[in-house]
Amino acid sequence: MNENTFHRADAPIPVVVWGTGNMGRASIRSVLTHPGLRLCAVLTSDETKVGADAGTLAGLDEPCGVSLSADVEAALATLGGGGAVAYMASGEMRPDDAAADFARALRGGAVVVSPSVYALYDPRNAPSELREPLEKACAEGGSALFSNGIDPGWGNDLLPALVTGLGARIDRIRCQEIFDYSTYDAEESVRYLVGMGQPMDYEPMMVMQGVPSMVWGGQVRVIARALGVEVSELREVVDRRPLEATVTTALGDFEAGTQGALRFEVQGIVDGEPLIVIEHVTRISAACATDWPMPPDGGDGAHRVIIEGGPRIEINVEATDEGGNRAAGGNATAANRLVNAIPWLRTAPPGLYDGMDVPLLPTDRLRARSGG
Secondary structure, eight states, X not given: XXXXXXXXXTSOEEEEEEOOSHHHHHHHHHHHHOTTEEEEEEEOSOGGGTXXXXXXXXXOSSOOSOBEEOOHHHHHHTTTTOSEEEEOSOOSSOHHHHHHHHHHHHHTTOEEEESSXXXXXXXXXXXXXXXXXXXXXXXHHTOEEEEOOSTTSGGGTHHHHHHGGGOSEXXXXXXXXXXXXXXXXXXXXXXIISOTTSOTTOOOGGGSTTHHHHHHHHHHHHHHHHHXXXXXXXXXXXXXXXXXXXXXXTTEEEOTTXXXXXXXXXXXXXXXXXXXXXXXEEESSTTSSTTSOOOTTSOSEEEEEEEEEESOEEEEEOOOBTTTBHHHHHHHHHHHHHHHTHHHHHTSOSEEEOTTTSOOOOOSOOOOTTOO
């Protein structure tokens, strides 16, 4: 990297958190508790939040003294030509705008970590029109980009690949996200992107033909690359179930006969068989589709990795945050994976990185709550 982008080991890396939704809140908390990072600005697109304290927004007990801003140029200027941007603004409906924001920060010398542009989860196979401008921006700024974070990132790439190292024979790899979305703080996504509460002839955007492969196919390929096999094609399998009775959640009413559960797979075909599978099982009520996979403790969510073979290995991860909410817990682990990668990325050569490139390092933050 450029010499002016290095930071002394005893000087925390300045970080801008860009976005104040579910992932933004988790990222603010992560940066504020990381001894090697310093929160210097938080960007929001919501004018009603401008001026609010970032710590208060993130649910911390005390204000942190950093106010939310909508001034991108001023926020990036606080990085001094280096530092990092935790870009947590949504990119689902605006991937081109998000990529342009990435390039702006990268050219300025900032490391960028983000879950927002799915095609970059596997940058080696990202479209050239997306990849090449970002590679150029990294070269110009001496910077690096790490894209990761859906379901919750580590669960669909690094963890399953590592777990295969415990096996003698690997027959199939399955990564599952199993969640009750009645607790998910994103009503529009739940109702329209996922389709909960919509008529059964409504086609949710999440499972329109080609969309699952676009979003999750890169992670299938990343796992395959780690295992030294080739995915010849991606296949999609989708199933939906209606609610048998109306349910009322924190998001409102979901009527009987409308979609109550959605299940899909993105299958990586290796030697003619679906050997690497990423699966979603999503409900708005635990009473819907009870024959589908459930969290092992009957809770409202889990991430699971299953390695079929000799031996059979199953790992279930249940994270909670924001008052015991597992959806928030999943978001927090995804945000922490990205934020914790910033110091490593600051020393890495310029370029684009995926979940298998960036190590998951042990934390140096084991402390008693009293600070001892």
